[in-house]
Every structure is written in structure tokens, then in C-alpha cells.
Amino acid sequence: MIELKQVTKRYRSKKALDEVSVTLTPGKIYGLVGENGSGKSTMLKLIAGIIYPTQGEVVVDGKRVDRRVSSIVSYLSELDEYYPFFNVEQTIAFYHSQFSDFDLEKANEMLTFMKLDRKAKVKELSKGNRGRLKIVLSLSRNAPIIIMDEPLSGLDPMVRNSIVKGLISFIDIDKQLVLITTHEIQDIEIILDEVIAIKDGKIIGRKVVEDLREQENVGIVDWLTSIYE
Ligand SMILES: Nc1ncnc2c1ncn2[C@@H]1O[C@H](COP(=O)(O)OP(=O)(O)OP(=O)(O)O)[C@@H](O)[C@H]1O
Numbered sequence: 001m002i003e004l005k006q007v008t009k010r011y012r013s014k015k016a017l018d019e020v021s022v023t024l025t026p027g028k029i030y031g032l033v034g035e036n037g038s039g040k041s042t043m044l045k046l047i048a049g050i051i052y053p054t055q056g057e058v059v060v061d062g063k064r065v066d067r068r069v070s071s072i073v074s075y076l077s078e079l080d081e082y083y084p085f086f087n088v089e090q091t092i093a094f095y096h097s098q099f100s101d102f103d104l105e106k107a108n109e110m111l112t113f114m115k116l117d118r119k120a121k122v123k124e125l126s127k128g129n130r131g132r133l134k135i136v137l138s139l140s141r142n143a144p145i146i147i148m149d150e151p152l153s154g155l156d157p158m159v160r161n162s163i164v165k166g167l168i169s170f171i172d173i174d175k176q177l178v179l180i181t182t183h184e185i186q187d188i189e190i191i192l193d194e195v196i197a198i199k200d201g202k203i204i205g206r207k208v209v210e211d212l213r214e215q216e217n218v219g220i221v222d223w224l225t226s227i228y229e
Pocket residue numbers: 011012014015016034035036037038039040041042043
């Protein structure tokens with residue numbers, strides 16, 4: 001479970017999150033959406049314990065986050081954070097050595113699914129293939145919480161669909177809580193349980209995706225357009 005309690009985060013004079021309170025429960029895939037600079041990455045970094053709130057508290061699985069919580073949170077950052085001279089196989093082996101919950105068998109299945117060349121040097125991979133490798137690394141962990149910052153950015157529109165289908169088959173939805181930020185809302189809509197909209201550091205709406213479809217007969221983009229106006 002993830003709880004943000006009245007969380008404000010300031011970077012010098014800039015308020016990136018403004019008294020945000022939200023509770024996310026296991027067994028669901030959440031989408032966090034909002035314009036550039038609305039505070040999405042800040043929220044993910046607070047949950048991962050990479051940065052800390054200016055006010056309020058972040059609680060993950062019952063514990064106040066006061067340091068990096070990499071043992072329970074698998075965090076896929078927006079940035080490329082691996083050793084460029086390693087090849088794909090060596091990168092997988094490195095992650096396996098770092099995280100006790102890293103599932104080598106799952107990683108190998110995902111590499112095959114993503115059609116990644118195990119011998120290719122990371123620095124020589126295309127942006128799209130680096131994106132695929134990042135997804136493999138983060139989903140290969142049997143961590144209770146998976147947070148992914150823009151997992152589809154840089155991926156070709158033609159392959160996004162198959163990657164999204166892959167995401168769902170490699171997430172253990174009975175046990176894991178997944179939080180994804182994305183601008184590619186339409187591509188990811190199919191796998192989301194709930195969507196949370198953020199604007200200027202405040203949560204301005206939250207919906208169960210099935211309710212939007214069944215009760216309001218609209219998709220996420222229609223709903224976002226209506227609340228952002
Ligand atoms: N390290 C930092 N120092 C100063 N300001 C920052 C820092 N990181 C983020 N900000 C500012 O905080 C606000 C929220 O940034 P954040 O990266 O959380 O937004 P975002 O919703 O993830 O944006 P994007 O969709 O562009 O990735 C922005 O105005 C950004 O410029």
C-alpha cells in the first residue's frame with residue numbers, strides 16, 4: 001500500500017506537489033497522468049525514497065519513507081541508469097546480483113518477448129530497445145510495488161501496443177501494486193484499473209477506468225479533457 005499524507009514538495013521556490021493526499025492499494029494498476037511539469041515524476045521519486053517531502057509524509061507498506069526503499073519498490077526512472085559498457089545479458093546479471101527478488105527466469109522470458117539481443121551493448125541499443133530493457137529490468141523483480149516513469153516514451157507507436165500487452169502478462173496483479181506515469185494514455189488505457197489526474201502539483205481527479213467506460217461511456221482522454229478545461 002502507498003499513502004501520501006498531505007505531502008508538499010518544494011524545489012527551492014517551486015512547489016512541485018501541493019498538499020497531496022492519496023492512498024493506493026495492492027492488486028491494481030494505476031495511471032498517473034498530467035501535463036509536463038505537473039508533478040508526476042516528483043510523486044514517484046517520493047514513493048521510491050529518492051527525495052523527501054518538504055511537509056507531510058509518504059508511507060509505503062506501513063513504513064514512513066525516510067530513505068531509498070529499493071527493497072520493496074521497483075522504480076523505473078525516466079533516465080537511463082545503467083552501465084553503457086555492459087551488454088544486455090551482463091546488465092540482467094548485474095540486477096540479479098543487486099536485488100534478491102530478481103526473477104532470472106522471468107527476465108529471460110521478457111527478453112525473448114521483447115526480442116532483445118542478449119549480446120548487444122547497452123550503449124549501442126536504439127532508444128526504443130533501451131526502453132524495452134528498462135521495462136524488463138523493472139518487471140523482473142517480484143517487488144510488491146512497481147513504479148514506472150514514462151515506460152513507453154521513445155517507443156515506436158507500432159510496438160507500444162505489443163509492449164503494453166506484454167506488461168500485463170508480466171505483472172503479478174494479485175500481489176503487485178503498479179503505478180505508471182504516461183503521456184501515451186490511449187495506449188495504456190486497456191491495462192489500467194484507475195486513473196489519477198494531476199495538475200500544478202494537485203490531484204484534480206481520480207476514476208475507476210471501468211466506471212468511466214460503463215457508467216459515463218467515455219474513455220480516459222475524454223474525461224481528462226473535461227476536467228482540464
Ligand atoms: N530538481 C529540481 N529542481 C527544481 N525544480 C524541479 C526539480 N525537479 C522538478 N522540478 C520542477 O517541479 C515541477 C514538477 O516536475 P516533475 O518532474 O515532477 O513533473 P512531471 O509531471 O513529471 O513532468 P514531465 O511530464 O515533463 O516529466 C516542474 O515545474 C519542474 O520544473
